[in-house]
Amino acid sequence: xxxxxxxxxxxxxxxVETKALSEVSIxxxxxxxxxxxxxxxxxxxxxxxxxxxxxxxTNGSYQLLNQEMIGVKEQxxxxxxxxxxxxxxxxxxxxxxxxVFDNIELPLIYNDVPSSERKKKVEAIAERLGISHRLKHYxxxxxxxxxxxxAVARALINDPKIILADEPTGNLDSKNGNEVMELLTDxxxxxxxxxxxxxxxxxASFSQRTIVMxxxxxxxxxxxxxxVDVFVS
Numbered sequence: 001x002x003x004x005x006x007x008x009x010x011x012x013x014x015x016v017e018t019k020a021l022s023e024v025s026i027x028x029x030x031x032x033x034x035x036x037x038x039x040x041x042x043x044x045x046x047x048x049x050x051x052x053x054x055x056x057x058t059n060g061s062y063q064l065l066n067q068e069m070i071g072v073k074e075q076x077x078x079x080x081x082x083x084x085x086x087x088x089x090x091x092x093x094x095x096x097x098x099x100v101f102d103n104i105e106l107p108l109i110y111n112d113v114p115s116s117e118r119k120k121k122v123e124a125i126a127e128r129l130g131i132s133h134r135l136k137h138y139x140x141x142x143x144x145x146x147x148x149x150x151a152v153a154r155a156l157i158n159d160p161k162i163i164l165a166d167e168p169t170g171n172l173d174s175k176n177g178n179e180v181m182e183l184l185t186d187x188x189x190x191x192x193x194x195x196x197x198x199x200x201x202x203x204a205s206f207s208q209r210t211i212v213m214x215x216x217x218x219x220x221x222x223x224x225x226x227x228v229d230v231f232v233s
Contacts, residue, residue: 030161035210036197181206
């Protein structure tokens with residue numbers, strides 16, 4: 001599914017050269033739920049951006065679905081990203097001027113899905129995530145937990161092969177944060193492949209495996225005993 005070998009990333013300005021990643025190698029198999037942890041500046045968000053095709057590596061190899069991504073042109077990257085990857089961000093990244101329905105529908109419009117099919121898909125995913133009664137509302141009328149559910153719905157609307165979650169509970173209180181983690185666990189139980197960046201040991205415990213990064217390198221990897229709270233309603 002995802003195979004990264006000796007990926008490095010260097011950010012250069014006129015005076016300074018910063019090595020954000022140094023020969024990182026990780027593999028994520030189909031259907032896995034993996035967490036990346038590490039302090040600020042450890043390289044975890046840079047790695048997530050490379051996996052999500054939002055940024056490129058300086059050198060190394062990145063295979064997504066058995067296709068090499070390093071050196072692929074931006075237009076092709078954009079197409080692969082739209083078809084295969086769903087993003088969930090800490091700050092939700094919803095568009096305030098659009099209704100919940102329109103926010104969720106956006107990726108379908110980008111992928112030229114016909115209008116009648118779009119409506120069915122949006123209604124189905126909203127039903128699944130318990131936000132059907134919110135489709136005509138606007139983001140600012142929703143709680144943080146509901147906004148993140150809308151963001152999750154938007155991430156899932158194209159049936160992505162992989163879900164990338166960047167601090168998905170970072171702006172939520174513990175109750176809403178727990179709901180989002182239960183939702184991710186539920187998605188994983190239904191076959192989704194998830195790569196999540198988090199500062200939270202508690203959130204990481206919901207995943208199968210935790211990769212800890214430091215100074216742009218993989219420091220350690222461990223398998224998790226799944227959090228029992230997940231299955232308590």
